[in-house]
Amino acid sequence: MAKIPRNFRLLEELEKGEKGLGAEACSYGLEDSEDLLMSNWNGTILGPPHSVHENRIYSLKMHCGDAYPDQPPTIQFISQINLPAVNPRNGVVDPKMLPCLAQWKRENTMETILIELRRYMAAPANKKLQQPPEGSTYE
Amino acid sequence: MALPKRIIKETERLMAEPVPGISAIPHEDNLRYFDVEIHGPASSPYEGGIFKLELFLPEDYPMTAPKIRFLTKIFHPNVDKLGRICLDVLKNNWSPALQIRTILLSIQALLGAPNPDDPLADDVAKHWKADEQAAIEKAREWTRTYAQPQPQPAS
Numbered sequence: 214m215a216k217i218p219r220n221f222r223l224l225e226e227l228e229k230g231e232k233g234l235g236a237e238a239c240s241y242g243l244e245d246s247e248d249l250l251m252s253n254w255n256g257t258i259l260g261p262p263h264s265v266h267e268n269r270i271y272s273l274k275m276h277c278g279d280a281y282p283d284q285p286p287t288i289q290f291i292s293q294i295n296l297p298a299v300n301p302r303n304g305v306v307d308p309k310m311l312p313c314l315a316q317w318k319r320e321n322t323m324e325t326i327l328i329e330l331r332r333y334m335a336a337p338a339n340k341k342l343q344q345p346p347e348g349s350t351y352e
Numbered sequence: 353m354a355l356p357k358r359i360i361k362e363t364e365r366l367m368a369e370p371v372p373g374i375s376a377i378p379h380e381d382n383l384r385y386f387d388v389e390i391h392g393p394a395s396s397p398y399e400g401g402i403f404k405l406e407l408f409l410p411e412d413y414p415m416t417a418p419k420i421r422f423l424t425k426i427f428h429p430n431v432d433k434l435g436r437i438c439l440d441v442l443k444n445n446w447s448p449a450l451q452i453r454t455i456l457l458s459i460q461a462l463l464g465a466p467n468p469d470d471p472l473a474d475d476v477a478k479h480w481k482a483d484e485q486a487a488i489e490k491a492r493e494w495t496r497t498y499a500q501p502q503p504q505p506a507s
Contacts, residue, residue, distance in 0.1 A: 215411040218385045221419050224434070247433040249423060 219281055223251040226322055239327035241275070252277055254323060258331050264340035269347055273304070275323055285317040288326060293345035296334065304351040306330070355383050359409060362452050374456045376407065384409040388420070388456065392499065393464040397491035398426070401499030405435070405459070407452065417446035418455055425498040427491040429468040429477035437462070438472035
């Protein structure tokens, strides 16, 4: 298979995100629409139903470095959330605790990560965890 | 996986007989991915500028067009803020009879003949139609600011 370079891969993801072709419960886009390097992205996750997260909207930041997609992006919640994989001080997601980051594959996308995070929020062990007030953010 | 013969042939010819004002060099670790430089055409607002682009030949090339975008900031009605290019031969009018070489020539021609009636960058096109002289001056200014040759590192 032809190996798609970082920038063209990110353009594909951007177009998919802009057209809303992805999963409805997650969205993502460039933080700065003029950033030719396309490094910094914003994402949102709509809290999964039948969990404490229902009806909440979580914002997060994703950073795609030079080695993306050979290496996964770094993920950081902006909205406060109580989850074992999320650092309670700054919202950074521990890549070792989320399988799609720990066993990263080149075919994974930012959408893959957002969907998996949403599933993780709804997991039996996590869906009833007490949460910070809605709308609170990390510094 | 082996590179298709067609791509090898095109690459060899691009290196052996380069188009004046255009260079395209494949990455060593990905022979479908090219670093491209296009010199701004004479008597255009881009004259004197050297524009960097990147080009990728997708898996099903030449059945689908190459993917290409500007890496150098450019003020042009058919190029958007992320460097994406609005050009018929990259979209609906692509044909496998076209080549990397013809695409790069079309882009060079587009620099010489901006087309604000078929814009990708709406704000730039509006500017272009409302006050062409001012838009051309801005394109010149951006060329001076962003498209200057990089000093070569001493060898």
